[in-house]
Amino acid sequence: MSRFFTQEHEWIEVDGEVATVGITEYAAGQLGDIVFVDVPADGRELTKGDDAAVVESVKAASDVYTPASGVVIEGNAALTDNPALVNEDPEGGGWFFKLTLRDDSELGELMDEEKYAAYVARL
Amino acid sequence: MSDIAPEPAHELRADGTDPVEELPPQVLPLDAWHRAQGGRMVPFAGYTMPVQYEGIMAEHLWTRDSAGLFDVSHMGQLVIHGPDTTAALEVLLPGDLRILKPAKMRYSLLLDEQGGILDDLMVTRLDAADPGIPFPMDAAAGDDAFYMVVNGATKYDDIGHLREHLADEITLNHLDDRALLALQGPKAVDALDRIVPGVAALTFMTAGSFAWNGHALWVSRSGYTGEDGYEISLQEDAATAFAEAICAEPEVKPIGLGARDSLRLEAGLPLYGHDLSPDTTPVAADLGFALSKRRREEGGFPGAERILAERAAGPALKRIGVIVDGRQPVREGAEVVDADGSVVGHVTSGGFAPSVQAPIAMAYCPPALAESGAITLRQRGKLHPARVVPMPFVPHRYVR
Numbered sequence: 001m002s003r004f005f006t007q008e009h010e011w012i013e014v015d016g017e018v019a020t021v022g023i024t025e026y027a028a029g030q031l032g033d034i035v036f037v038d039v040p041a042d043g044r045e046l047t048k049g050d051d052a053a054v055v056e057s058v059k060a061a062s063d064v065y066t067p068a069s070g071v072v073i074e075g076n077a078a079l080t081d082n083p084a085l086v087n088e089d090p091e092g093g094g095w096f097f098k099l100t101l102r103d104d105s106e107l108g109e110l111m112d113e114e115k116y117a118a119y120v121a122r123l
Numbered sequence: 124m125s126d127i128a129p130e131p132a133h134e135l136r137a138d139g140t141d142p143v144e145e146l147p148p149q150v151l152p153l154d155a156w157h158r159a160q161g162g163r164m165v166p167f168a169g170y171t172m173p174v175q176y177e178g179i180m181a182e183h184l185w186t187r188d189s190a191g192l193f194d195v196s197h198m199g200q201l202v203i204h205g206p207d208t209t210a211a212l213e214v215l216l217p218g219d220l221r222i223l224k225p226a227k228m229r230y231s232l233l234l235d236e237q238g239g240i241l242d243d244l245m246v247t248r249l250d251a252a253d254p255g256i257p258f259p260m261d262a263a264a265g266d267d268a269f270y271m272v273v274n275g276a277t278k279y280d281d282i283g284h285l286r287e288h289l290a291d292e293i294t295l296n297h298l299d300d301r302a303l304l305a306l307q308g309p310k311a312v313d314a315l316d317r318i319v320p321g322v323a324a325l326t327f328m329t330a331g332s333f334a335w336n337g338h339a340l341w342v343s344r345s346g347y348t349g350e351d352g353y354e355i356s357l358q359e360d361a362a363t364a365f366a367e368a369i370c371a372e373p374e375v376k377p378i379g380l381g382a383r384d385s386l387r388l389e390a391g392l393p394l395y396g397h398d399l400s401p402d403t404t405p406v407a408a409d410l411g412f413a414l415s416k417r418r419r420e421e422g423g424f425p426g427a428e429r430i431l432a433e434r435a436a437g438p439a440l441k442r443i444g445v446i447v448d449g450r451q452p453v454r455e456g457a458e459v460v461d462a463d464g465s466v467v468g469h470v471t472s473g474g475f476a477p478s479v480q481a482p483i484a485m486a487y488c489p490p491a492l493a494e495s496g497a498i499t500l501r502q503r504g505k506l507h508p509a510r511v512v513p514m515p516f517v518p519h520r521y522v523r
Contacts, residue, residue, distance in 0.1 A: 008125065032179055033180035033181075036482075058183075058385060058474060059474065061452070062124050063125045
């Protein structure tokens with residue numbers, strides 16, 4: 001399994017053909033208290049960069065972009081009742097959605113963990 | 124992800140512009156102290172100010188439960204005194220200042236000629252002969268003297284407006300060397316009275332002179348969170364030591380401007396530049412209580428004719444409060460739509476209310492639609508049913 005990151009602070013973890021997407025700990029910290037998450041419906045076809053989900057904190061609404069193209073197979077239902085899970089465990093239980101990947105080569109354009117850490121350190 | 128640097132709503136100028144966008148932010152007396160407390164600093168009403176320390180939700184709930192210290196030094200503190208100041212100010216705002224006794228304060232509005240709102244403010248009558256009052260004043264002014272607190276983003280426009288309309292014999296001092304701190308919450312009285320004995324005797328909307336460690340304080344029992352609490356005006360060079368001392372009390376934590384915004388929203392209190400503007404009148408803004416009885420009968424304030432006609436006939440749009448169904452916040456700029464989907468009004472403030480545990484909003488809407496008890500809001504194409512409810516959303520707990 002390997003994990004990649006976008007400049008917009010999404011993470012994507014790839015396990016074979018299936019990938020899981022969420023927002024990074026840095027992003028969750030910047031947003032503050034998350035009060036609402038809207039995840040994409042099963043079967044929705046996404047193209048890399050599409051608005052895939054909405055996350056709202058006490059003060060701001062943000063779109064979450066999909067880091068790769070594919071078909072949504074599951075949204076994280078736990079976030080409907082407990083959006084604060086994104087603050088508590090952003091890179092684990094606070095994942096947003098899973099999708100089957102259309103094109104692995106898109107992942108090559110993303111940052112690995114080390115590059116993302118260096119990127120955040122400069123912000 | 125987009126927009127990951129949230130900023131709290133702050134007051135805007137009467138023309139809707141934001142001082143933040145023009146000048147480099149100025150530094151307030153407590154800047155270094157906020158940073159040392161872990162405050163996340165953002166541009167706010169022309170200054171750099173703390174949006175939060177540990178988190179908006181926790182700070183909001185702490186204030187409702189205990190006591191929070193807010194730095195509101197960006198606001199304008201003015202002293203106005205001289206011959207016939209009472210009558211001169213009544214020409215500019217619709218409150219009855221004549222019946223206001225020394226040390227008593229009230230909420231009022233600066234109005235333009237059409238009755239539009241230029242700013243909202245707190246005005247306190249002073250007794251200039253009282254040697255305890257820590258403001259530079261000519262004692263000969265007697266009690267025709269007032270202390271006024273106006274919004275930060277509008278203060279320079281307000282000063283210009285006041286100066287233009289007040290006679291030359293009336294002195295207007297901008298106390299720009301003073302800090303203003305608000306201590307808000309049910310335990311504010313316990314904490315403040317411990318270090319400034321005597322403040323517990325003040326009642327809501329009353330002010331007085333006090334001393335702390337040799338520094339003169341002007342303290343009022345007032346605020347903008349719906350909770351009991353105080354606002355404390357003091358010389359800027361004493362501000363850091365005072366903030367340090369009050370935050371050493373177990374009831375008190377520093378609170379950022381993010382929570383100040385969510386607290387005032389729950390308290391049903393409008394924010395200038397968002398819920399109030401020159402396009403809104405006191406009647407439309409549902410601030411009828413700011414139109415004092417004698418003033419309504421006599422007129423003689425800006426826009427009186429229009430405002431009194433609107434009061435009799437009802438405004439076209441009125442500020443209302445709503446609780447939004449579901450959990451998604453509906454924010455400023457969202458539309459109020461009628462059954463046909465036509466836009467009939469707008470949301471002017473909105474967000475997730477930590478004490479209500481639901482999304483709430485203020486909106487301007489035709490009164491007839493509001494009376495039905497249910498309205499529909501539209502945000503980014505999505506419809507959100509909402510219930511019209513009386514404000515405040517959280518009961519006020521003032522100590523009268």
